[in-house]
Amino acid sequence: MTTYHQTVAGTTYAFRDLVDLLAKATPLRSGDELAGCAAETDRERAAAQWALADVELRTILETPVVPYESDEVTRLIVDSHDAEAFAPVAHLTVGGLRDHLLAVTATPDATSTLAALAPGLTPEMAAAVSKLMRNADLISVARACEVVTAFRSTVGRRGTLATRLQPNHPTDDPRGIAAGTLDGLLLGCGDAVIGINPATDSPRAAADLLRLLDDVRQRYEIPTQSCVLAHVTTTIDLMEQGSPVDLVFQSIAGTEAANAGFGVDLATLATARDAARGLGRGTVGDNVMYFETGQGSALSADAHLGTGGHPVDQQTLEARAYGVARAFDPLLVNTVVGFIGPEYLYDGKQIVRAGLEDHFCGKVLGVPMGVDVCYTNHAEADADDMDTLLTLLAAAGVGFVITVPGADDVMLGYQSLSFHDVLAVRHTLGLRPAPEFEAWLSGIGLLDDAGRVPAVDVGATLLKELVR
Amino acid sequence: MSTPDFWSPLRATTQARIGLGRAGDALPTRDVLELRSAHAEARDAVHLPHDAERLESGLAALGLEVHRVRSRAEDRATYLRRPDLGRSPETLDHLPSAAPGTHDVGLLLADGLSARALDDHALPLVEALLPRLGEAGLGLAPVVLAEQARVGLGDHVGRHLGVATLVVVIGERPGLSVASSLGLYLTHDPRPGRRDSERNCISNVHPPDGLGYDDAADVLLRLVTGARELGESGVRLKDAGAAAVHRSETPGID
Secondary structure: OOOEEEEEOOEEEEEOOHHHHHHHOOOOOHHHHHHOOOOOOHHHHHHHHHHHHOOEHHHHHHOOOOOOOOOHHHHHHHHOOOHHHHHHHOOOEHHHHHHHHHHHHOOOOHHHHHHHHHHHOOHHHHHHHHHHOOHHHHHHHHHHOOOOEEOOOEEOOOOEOEEEEOOOOOOOOHHHHHHHHHHHHHOOOOOOEEEEOOOOOOHHHHHHHHHHHHHHHHHOOOOOOEEEOOOHHHHHHHHHOOOOOOOEEEEOOOOHHHHHHOOOOHHHHHHHHHHHHHHOOOOOOOOOEEEEEOOOHHHHOOOOEOHHHOEOOHHHHHHHHHHHHHOOOOOEEEEEOOOOOOOOOOEHHHHHHHHHHHHHHHHHOOOOEEEEOOEOOOOEOOHHHHHHHHHHHHHOOOOEEEEEHHHEEOOOOEEOEEHHHHHHHHHHHOOEOOHHHHHHHHHOOOOOOOOOOOOOOHHHOHHHHHHO | OOOHHHHHHHHOOOOOOOOOOOEOOEOOHHHHHHHHHHHHHHHHHHHOOOOHHHHHHHHHHOOOOEEEEEEOOOOHHHHHHOHHHHOOEOOOOOOOOOOOOOEEEEEEEEOOOOHHHHHHHHHHHHHHHHHHHHHOOOOEOOEEEEEOOOOOHHHHHHHHHOEEEEEEEEEOOOOOOOOOOEEEEEEEOOOOOOOHHHEEEEEEEOOOOOEOHHHHHHHHHHHHHHHHHHOOOOOOOOEOOEEEOOOOOOOOOO
């Protein structure tokens, strides 16, 4: 076990091992303070970043933050590492990787170079380099990455910003959900997925919701996919019973123990993916998985301890969740960045930083990354912070964001983005919906010649029948 | 323009903010201000201290012995950042101590994430509960008011008081539509180290829109009785009106 030392302004700091160094080099956040692994002073944090910059990528590859023997996520990461893709950066340190990524980003073939590199990077390398990067670095490198996936629509193509339409209802009332769905479609949302968090994990209720969404999709021939975000085992059963499952959803995290807390393991995810692919419901692609993640999920499950029994910082564990995700060729992955509460991300500054880190780490690892730009009422954050994060993420090329009526999710009790927010940022930055969905919007009169979604009289649209 | 007539019947089907207008791509001023004021109300519920003196005298007027405790979270900012400190009492030395099972039922009234919920609902809830406990022949321990407290604090208090079944009445995390709502967490044989799966929860106590005091007290009494018969609370204890507390993806007030 290597101990790291660094002197800053006359004081020498010692870092126990790589786990300690990664944690102390992390920009300040409440979750690491809660776990007891954060730097105690800004100077200690700066020292850790100096020391981390000199760590070789090979060392990171050879020093798992969670033991290989006891954690299947580590085994997945190590065993699937692509040495050939790693070769161009194998000689670099973490600081060298930052410089390399930014240099590549400034070249004409940045997108293909970064795509080729992705399988050679481990989540821990991505996390490590992100800790040295400024917000602007996280944006520019992520923007140079393009991760395209498809099912009935194509998500992630440069110049597009897709949306999950999230018409949640506290009691899963079908008319209430239909009303929320109509509202979102009229505002040009739903191109990544129309996805409901069910109020219960009842298989019967999930089956009813799947039928409801599938009927709407077929009736209006909407080129999108639906999802009811039940537990993966519930969805596997529903597929066996013939329910119209497009995407299989599951919350995942970066340790085997945290995934066990979600009641899931890698074998179950593989079973689900194979079953959903077997249904052959995709038209332009066969990416069938949808994952949600979020910094702090391992700590909240008391499943955040790594090598030597010490806490691993929440951002490194979050990047490991993307290592899980990419093994299953998902259509969509999003971090639910401000949902978990102020004990993990205290305020708007920490939420914005974490959102950019998560998006960057996902993208450089080759994951089709979206973000639920969101906050709770006990965090020191508000709608202005969400505007900031949305605008930065849209500039960074985020694949999709979550949208709910009026930014208020009345089922989960938190605030995400409104449908309006996405219309506005698409216009500000010249972004468009997913291409298949954009053509559909045009066909039903919801797209004007300038490519914008006009305000229409709902009573004059065919979609009004959706709530009859 | 969307017609108000089209959306108004649909608003009866959902509290969601559907059919809002547009100012260009953005929300109209009125909707922006409505969201802001709802958020302000929720934030005030989180941050404003509650009127502990009024609650204490109200409980005393019901003939109850009342004590106050604080968690180790010294202020709101620490409380929000450090749930572990909110679960741990500063001291219990000033509370009467007794052997486990001395009292049938204990009540801990905790501010949680909405102190306003205690101000609004705690006293009438206790008033609804007292006659029901009396009729069932269940003895009540001295009532404890707790500040900067999370549910787990009750494990320390319940053990110290010698309570067989503890009920933590706590302010729930405010939403945009409801800023003042109580949750009731029942723990049989409370002691430090109890897991959330060993508790049962009744949430959304906030008449007239949420669960009413009499209904909540009825469910609570059934749960207390059930826990005493079963010898435990948690996942094996069921009632139609309540849920066992599993680890949730929603970080709450544990």
